[in-house]
Amino acid sequence: MNDTEAARLYAGASEMGVTLQPAQVQALLRLLDELSRWSQTYNLTAIHAREEMLTHHLLDSLSIAPYLRGQRCLDVGTGAGFPGLPLAIAQPERQFVLLDSNGKKIRFVAHMVRSLGLQQVSAVHARAEDYRTDGVDCVLARAFAPLTELISRVEALCGPETRVLAMKGRRSTESAAELPAGWSVEADHDLHVPGLQESRHLLVLRPPH
Numbered sequence: 001m002n003d004t005e006a007a008r009l010y011a012g013a014s015e016m017g018v019t020l021q022p023a024q025v026q027a028l029l030r031l032l033d034e035l036s037r038w039s040q041t042y043n044l045t046a047i048h049a050r051e052e053m054l055t056h057h058l059l060d061s062l063s064i065a066p067y068l069r070g071q072r073c074l075d076v077g078t079g080a081g082f083p084g085l086p087l088a089i090a091q092p093e094r095q096f097v098l099l100d101s102n103g104k105k106i107r108f109v110a111h112m113v114r115s116l117g118l119q120q121v122s123a124v125h126a127r128a129e130d131y132r133t134d135g136v137d138c139v140l141a142r143a144f145a146p147l148t149e150l151i152s153r154v155e156a157l158c159g160p161e162t163r164v165l166a167m168k169g170r171r172s173t174e175s176a177a178e179l180p181a182g183w184s185v186e187a188d189h190d191l192h193v194p195g196l197q198e199s200r201h202l203l204v205l206r207p208p209h
Contacts, residue, residue, distance in 0.1 A: 002029060005032075009025050009054065010025060011194070013059065013090075015192075015194050016059070016062060016063050016065070017065075018062050018066070024089050024090060027089045027116050031058070031081070031085055031089070032054060034108075036050065038111075042104045042105075044080040044108055045079075055193065055195040055196050056196065059195065060082070060142075061084075061142070062086050063191045063193050063202075064087070064165055065090055065091060067187075067204065068087065069137055069163055070137020071095055072136045073094055073138040074096075074154075075098045075142075076099050076128040076139060076140070076144055076150075077128065078100045078109060079100060080105050081098055081112060083167065084096050084109075085112055087140075088120065092120060094120065096121045097124055097133070097136075098113075098124065099126055099128060101125070106124070106125040128154055129156070131157065133157055135157075136162055138164075139162060139164045139165065141154075141164065141166050141167065147178065148178055148179070150164070150166060151164070151179065151205065160207060163186065163204050163206060164204070164207070165203075165204055166203040167191075168200070168201050169198060169201075179205070181208070182208025183207060183208065184206050185203055185204070185206075186204045186205065187202075188204075
């Protein structure tokens with residue numbers, strides 16, 4: 001394990017209120033190892049510099065850990081497993097379904113689930129609007145789609161107590177007034193990701209009761 005990277009992970013996560021155990025740090029760095037290796041063959045991520053991957057993928061994903069709720073989390077448009085894989089490593093008490101329509105990316109996610117022994121994680125090759133479930137507590141979306149499109153794709157998966165956690169960059173003209181009838185913004189959290197010189201915030205969306 002790279003001691004410098006491990007120290008950055010420990011410190012960055014702690015700054016965001018996330019406590020990591022040594023085995024979790026080791027698993028997170030192994031995720032980066034495999035992502036780097038697979039990306040030599042498959043275009044899994046636009047970020048290839050190791051230092052940026054640690055910040056933009058691992059710490060950025062972990063920034064929403066304090067806001068998860070309930071037992072069952074669904075990560076839509078997970079890509080190569082972000083934010084779902086880092087969150088599942090950090091919070092093994094929750095169940096995660098990681099969903100994406102890109103076959104090669106989901107194959108990578110499934111490979112990491114097996115490699116890291118994440119028994120509470122499922123990798124599913126499907127579009128969000130085609131997926132069926134008996135209910136989830138939390139829907140995660142990282143740069144997935146504009147709010148109205150995001151909601152249209154996941155609303156069939158949401159019960160009254162479900163919360164949609166939409167990870168966003170800089171604040172834009174998107175507003176609560178544009179949400180479908182009955183939907184509301186329950187909270188808007190500023191996210192500080194150590195080492196990331198870009199704006200981040202988290203919208204917590206509440207479905208109709």
